[in-house]
Amino acid sequence: MNILAAIIAKDVRELRRDRRVVVMALLVLALGMTALATSFVRISAHEADRAATIAADRETWEGQGARNPHSAAHFSKWAFKPLTAEAVLDPGIAAYAGSAVWMEAHNRNPAVARPIDDQTVILPSGDFSLAWVLQVLMPLLVAVIAASSVARERERGTLRLMLASGVSAAGLVRAKLASVGAVTLLLGGAISVIGAAAAAKAGPIDPARLAVWLLAYGVFLAIVVAVAVAVSLRARSSGQALMVLAGLWLFAIILIPRAGASVAEYAAPAPTSERFWADVAAAKAAYPNPFDAGMEAFGAKVMAQYGVTRLEDLPVSFGGLQLEEDERLGNQVYDAQFGALFGVYERQRGWLRWASLASPLPALQNISMALSGTDMPHQIAFQQQAEARRRAVVTQLNTDLIKNGAGKDFDYLAGPQLWAEVEDFAFAPPSLGATLAGLWREALILLGWLAVAVMVALRSARQLSGSEQ
Amino acid sequence: MLRLIALELRIVLRDRAAVGLLAVLAGALALACVSGGGLMQSQIEGRAAAQTRQTEAADQMRERLANAELPPEDAILTPYRLRQVLIAPLPVLADFSSGRAPIDPYTTTVSMRTSRDTLFQRSGLENPELLVRGGIDLGFVVVVLAPLVLIGLLYGLFAADRDSGVARLIVAQAGSPVRLIGARILPRLALVLLPIAAAVLAQLATGPDIAGRWQAAGVWLLVASLFLLFWAACGAWINSLDIGAETAAFTLVALWALLTLVLPAAFSAMVQASNPPPSRFEQIAAARATEVASTEAYENDHPEIASGEFEGRLASIRKTWDVAQKVEAATAPIDRRFATQLAAQQRVAEALSWASPALIAKRALEQTAGTDPATGQGFRAESEAYLAAFRDFGGDFVERGAIMQSADAARIPRISWSPGGSLAWQAMAALAALAAGLLLLAARRFARLTLA
Numbered sequence: 001m002n003i004l005a006a007i008i009a010k011d012v013r014e015l016r017r018d019r020r021v022v023v024m025a026l027l028v029l030a031l032g033m034t035a036l037a038t039s040f041v042r043i044s045a046h047e048a049d050r051a052a053t054i055a056a057d058r059e060t061w062e063g064q065g066a067r068n069p070h071s072a073a074h075f076s077k078w079a080f081k082p083l084t085a086e087a088v089l090d091p092g093i094a095a096y097a098g099s100a101v102w103m104e105a106h107n108r109n110p111a112v113a114r115p116i117d118d119q120t121v122i123l124p125s126g127d128f129s130l131a132w133v134l135q136v137l138m139p140l141l142v143a144v145i146a147a148s149s150v151a152r153e154r155e156r157g158t159l160r161l162m163l164a165s166g167v168s169a170a171g172l173v174r175a176k177l178a179s180v181g182a183v184t185l186l187l188g189g190a191i192s193v194i195g196a197a198a199a200a201k202a203g204p205i206d207p208a209r210l211a212v213w214l215l216a217y218g219v220f221l222a223i224v225v226a227v228a229v230a231v232s233l234r235a236r237s238s239g240q241a242l243m244v245l246a247g248l249w250l251f252a253i254i255l256i257p258r259a260g261a262s263v264a265e266y267a268a269p270a271p272t273s274e275r276f277w278a279d280v281a282a283a284k285a286a287y288p289n290p291f292d293a294g295m296e297a298f299g300a301k302v303m304a305q306y307g308v309t310r311l312e313d314l315p316v317s318f319g320g321l322q323l324e325e326d327e328r329l330g331n332q333v334y335d336a337q338f339g340a341l342f343g344v345y346e347r348q349r350g351w352l353r354w355a356s357l358a359s360p361l362p363a364l365q366n367i368s369m370a371l372s373g374t375d376m377p378h379q380i381a382f383q384q385q386a387e388a389r390r391r392a393v394v395t396q397l398n399t400d401l402i403k404n405g406a407g408k409d410f411d412y413l414a415g416p417q418l419w420a421e422v423e424d425f426a427f428a429p430p431s432l433g434a435t436l437a438g439l440w441r442e443a444l445i446l447l448g449w450l451a452v453a454v455m456v457a458l459r460s461a462r463q464l465s466g467s468e469q
Numbered sequence: 470m471l472r473l474i475a476l477e478l479r480i481v482l483r484d485r486a487a488v489g490l491l492a493v494l495a496g497a498l499a500l501a502c503v504s505g506g507g508l509m510q511s512q513i514e515g516r517a518a519a520q521t522r523q524t525e526a527a528d529q530m531r532e533r534l535a536n537a538e539l540p541p542e543d544a545i546l547t548p549y550r551l552r553q554v555l556i557a558p559l560p561v562l563a564d565f566s567s568g569r570a571p572i573d574p575y576t577t578t579v580s581m582r583t584s585r586d587t588l589f590q591r592s593g594l595e596n597p598e599l600l601v602r603g604g605i606d607l608g609f610v611v612v613v614l615a616p617l618v619l620i621g622l623l624y625g626l627f628a629a630d631r632d633s634g635v636a637r638l639i640v641a642q643a644g645s646p647v648r649l650i651g652a653r654i655l656p657r658l659a660l661v662l663l664p665i666a667a668a669v670l671a672q673l674a675t676g677p678d679i680a681g682r683w684q685a686a687g688v689w690l691l692v693a694s695l696f697l698l699f700w701a702a703c704g705a706w707i708n709s710l711d712i713g714a715e716t717a718a719f720t721l722v723a724l725w726a727l728l729t730l731v732l733p734a735a736f737s738a739m740v741q742a743s744n745p746p747p748s749r750f751e752q753i754a755a756a757r758a759t760e761v762a763s764t765e766a767y768e769n770d771h772p773e774i775a776s777g778e779f780e781g782r783l784a785s786i787r788k789t790w791d792v793a794q795k796v797e798a799a800t801a802p803i804d805r806r807f808a809t810q811l812a813a814q815q816r817v818a819e820a821l822s823w824a825s826p827a828l829i830a831k832r833a834l835e836q837t838a839g840t841d842p843a844t845g846q847g848f849r850a851e852s853e854a855y856l857a858a859f860r861d862f863g864g865d866f867v868e869r870g871a872i873m874q875s876a877d878a879a880r881i882p883r884i885s886w887s888p889g890g891s892l893a894w895q896a897m898a899a900l901a902a903l904a905a906g907l908l909l910l911a912a913r914r915f916a917r918l919t920l921a
Binding site (some may be wrong): 018027031034035036045049050051053056057059060063064072073078080092093095096097098100102109110112113114117118119120127128134136137140144148155202237238239240242243244246247250251254255257258259260261262263264265269271274275276278279290341344345348349350351364365369375376378379 | 495497514599604620742810
């Protein structure tokens with residue numbers, strides 16, 4: 001066994017004998033398992049509920065009997081967002097985002113049924129999940145493990161002995177990186193593998209997504225290991241190393257993501273709900289409503305189109321045409337207002353990305369949530385698809401009224417055949433390619449962090465060789 | 470003693486790591502003030518917009534009721550034209566401890582068409598990506614950040630002297646090191662507390678002028694001080710044990726992680742698992758099934774085009790009222806289950822929070838700020854009760870087929886809810902008792918200290 005391998009073996013043995021480390025590792029493992037179990041139960045319940053509700057609602061929809069298509073358009077359908085199996089690993093924004101959209105005529109409704117509205121506990125530091133354990137607790141555990149990796153050798157005087165026995169400073173650093181890395185890999189790997197198995201049990205998973213997810217966490221933990229060993233290399237004592245690492249952990253893991261969120265909210269504030277809906281109402285009141293101020297002009301246009309001089313002579317339902325025109329004008333308002341709102345979210349994401357320059361965690365969080373299908377772009381995709389479906393359903397019902405309701409308008413009744421033709425909403429999440437394309441900046445930032453962290457660790461080795469000899 | 474304190478202060482300020490920690494604390498406090506100010510401003514603006522809508526709605530209703538020429542076929546629809554905007558009082562210290570303020574609805578519009586499940590449908594446009602990360606407010610700084618800064622300043626309070634061998638000299642020269650420990654704790658605690666107090670003053674100076682704000686801020690600062698005193702006491706007690714600085718640092722950091730991260734996370738899982746709320750999807754499906762079974766025509770949504778005649782329109786709104794009552798009756802059991810489960814969650818969460826001083830402090834700070842879960846639930850419950858009263862008021866006209874008159878405006882239900890003020894005495898007493906107990910234990914151990 002060469003000396004470097006001997007150092008690694010010695011370190012791993014010491015860590016195994018350190019009861020504090022073992023207890024902390026077991027605690028992290030237990031919390032990881034608990035988080036997995038709670039996420040698994042929550043997601044399974046969500047999916048079972050969703051499937052049952054869609055089936056029950058289909059029955060209600062098809063059994064509504066004869067009624068006017070516009071009455072059905074008011075009743076309309078709901079879009080329910082599925083949770084992917086990968087959400088077991090990282091529930092992301094799921095607790096804070098609505099998962100149901102009412103796709104009614106005239107109105108674009110926001111996503112409702114946020115789980116956070118039915119929870120009374122908000123944790124002082126992030127939501128409890130496997131991702132939280134890996135993002136928050138694992139770095140703290142690595143800090144505890146790595147703090148004494150070199151500093152304690154210095155305190156005991158064994159560092160000089162090692163260097164005197166022919167081990168190069170760079171070799172020593174590599175050995176320390178390897179021993180801390182091995183323990184991190186063992187624990188993080190165990191948690192991740194169990195997590196992956198739980199995700200697979202929750203539903204079909206995309207192996208490519210999972211592989212990239214694991215890779216991202218691997219890079220993140222490698223950054224933490226490199227920084228922690230570098231601090232231990234430079235610290236006078238293991239106590240000082242632990243405090244510096246605790247301070248860095250507090251800054252990078254706890255403070256920066258929150259600071260990023262605060263700065264993002266301050267720099268690009270989202271409108272209040274009151275203001276937003278007041279603006280929507282004002283914009284809708286401003287266009288020439290085909291039932292009111294715009295009725296005359298719209299009627300003239302329609303009569304010219306069909307070559308008649310009286311509305312009563314139209315071969316189609318004028319009421320249906322009015323409804324469709326009203327939808328068209330209303331949709332323009334919604335496109336503008338929601339487009340602006342989503343623009344604010346995108347600007348906030350941009351500000352949040354800047355926080356990744358002070359800590360690799362925000363970048364990792366974005367990658368982790370995106371690959372788990374629980375980030376904001378997935379939520380916006382859900383809301384946009386629900387809106388597209390709303391428009392399709394309303395137009396389908398209006399079209400039936402227009403075609404078959406001539407002379408009867410709102411007295412016309414459609415039947416079960418039409419209801420059966422209206423399809424349920426089905427969410428198509430963005431593909432892996434599209435998801436990854438939106439993450440290139442986060443990936444670059446993470447890799448940049450890894451390069452800097454390794455460089456700092458190796459530079460610390462040069463300092464070590466100067467100071468200890 | 471004062472000279473000793475001054476000497477310790479100089480020592481701390483010469484330590485670059487300590488200054489670095491204090492700089493992080495100062496930076497976080499500055500960000501917390503700016504962020505808290507932004508939240509408070511947004512809360513004020515949202516309420517102002519709601520108030521404007523309420524005034525407009527009231528003016529329109531007054532005009533409508535005063536219009537003697539309004540034909541009966543229009544006048545009969547008045548209950549369905551009535552709007553009331555409910556606005557929760559501004560939390561006195563939302564800029565100190567945001568709590569649930571960014572999440573919970575604080576305003577809603579009530580009409581005859583509103584149901585319990587759609588009462589707060591249009592709230593919550595905040596970016597979930599920011600909500601999930603949380604923001605920085607003074608409460609976060611006090612509960613999460615400041616204790617770790619304090620630990621960084623006093624982990625080696627006496628244990629470092631043990632490591633270096635100075636402890637023997639201290640005991641040999643001065644006997645009991647209790648005074649020395651006191652002189653070391655005080656400046657360190659002050660260095661953490663004073664910037665927090667300065668931030669509190671800055672928020673008070675720049676924030677809105679709300680009745681009771683200064684008193685609430687005083688209580689808030691007292692809770693924060695007691696909580697930090699608890700951590701200082703922990704530091705003293707750990708240092709009184711026969712351990713080195715590294716072990717003291719590890720123990721304090723581990724204790725902090727346990728009380729601030731691990732226990733709250735475990736409790737959160739327990740609270741959710743013990744009282745899971747029913748399914749919101751099930752609630753939606755039940756409401757829809759009832760609605761579709763009770764109605765068969767579009768006039769449910771457009772009574773004005775159902776008929777141009779008085780009788781036709783009355784029949785239409787009676788039908789709508791009937792449907793609404795049936796939907797309400799169908800979803801009432803699910804709504805009750807929600808209320809029961811949330812109340813049970815709240816009880817379990819409160820009971821469990823006594824096991825972690827961090828949660829005790831967080832809860833007390835939010836309670837004082839008016840942003841705690843109970844306040845949010847209180848507004849929801851009050852809004853639901855108001856909705857029932859409002860609908861009964863309008864439904865009475867619909868059932869009687871009577872036209873609302875100007876004199877009836879005075880009978881429109883009013884909401885006058887304000888959160889129950891609580892001074893979190895229990896939390897303060899618990900934190901004070903914990904701090905005092907640990908300080909006494911530490912003092913006893915230091916007083917009996919003998920170094921072999």
